[in-house]
Amino acid sequence: MTTTITIPTLHTQNLTLRAPKPADLPAYTAFRSDSVQTKHLGGPFNDEQAFSQLGEIAGHWQLRGFGRFIVADRTTDEALGVVGPFFPPDWPEREIAWSVFANAQGRSIAYEAVLAARKFAYDTLGWTTAISMIADENIRSIKLAQRVGCTRDADYQHPEFGAMQVWRHPSPEALT
């Protein structure tokens, strides 16, 4: 019997944004165990933690009514990253979060996925604003935040991760 979390699936030109599924575990575990990739995320994480965390992406959807998508190649369905609305209890407000796996970087995947996820947050979820939280040294993410029109707010002091930059997205009105 296959159990799925029933969430919308989004399509962009090159990507599918969809629910996590068991077949994503190898790619997700490789990402979570990569000390460079998870440097800003509290990692690296072992196989057991990665299993829990992939499940937590699904659980977030049920607990909040929204959550992050697995970003997959539209043709092959290979998991390339995790992007979307994110709001755990230790977050200052609702975020559009993004992570792209190492083998998928440099292809504007995050850019394409973030625009789709932000549109979903504004148009479908009715969000009136959104932030993205980024570690100081994460130059790649800061560049992406700027590319999608974000401007910097005051930092947020996360109890575990320390100071994080807060980047605010343009409002729905500003994007129309």
Added chain:
Amino acid sequence: MTVTLSNTPVLETDRLILRAPHGGDWPYWKDMALSDRAEYITAPGVNESIAWRGMGHIIGHWVMHGWGSFIITRKGDDAALGMTGPWFPVGWPEKELGWAIWSPEIEGTSIAFEAAAAVRDYAFETLGWPTAVSYIHRDNARSIKLAERLGAVLEPGSPTPAQAAPSETDSEEDNILVYRHPTPEAPS
């Protein structure tokens, strides 16, 4: 947006409805996780944020395997009293039947027994498990009593989760006992 799990079973016993978790279970889980009752259920040092992610993991386990731990409710009242069911995260040596009673209100009611027996039948008959264990802390007398009442037998020497997948968060002393459930009887 209401988000649900698809294709999840509902089990019925004399007094209970056992169902997959949903977002409304979070307050019940949180109350337990932040109380003394969490001693044998969650990792030490749990806070709201960690408890919330734990609830996400309980839900996500269903997605990862197609089965997972059921939420225990009384018929006619959807309030979450605890959870019990098949459990097999990465790092577990073999498939487990787990249980955790969240609400002190059901202690002494045999509800945990009624629920665990039903999910064990489900694991054996519907999921087709040939065997099952329960991993129990050696000091958790109530849980040991329940395992014994279910006919499970202590199995010294069988691997525990900490032995199968050591991690730096494990305590130095492994206090987990392995109880083996009786296998389903062949049809007579």
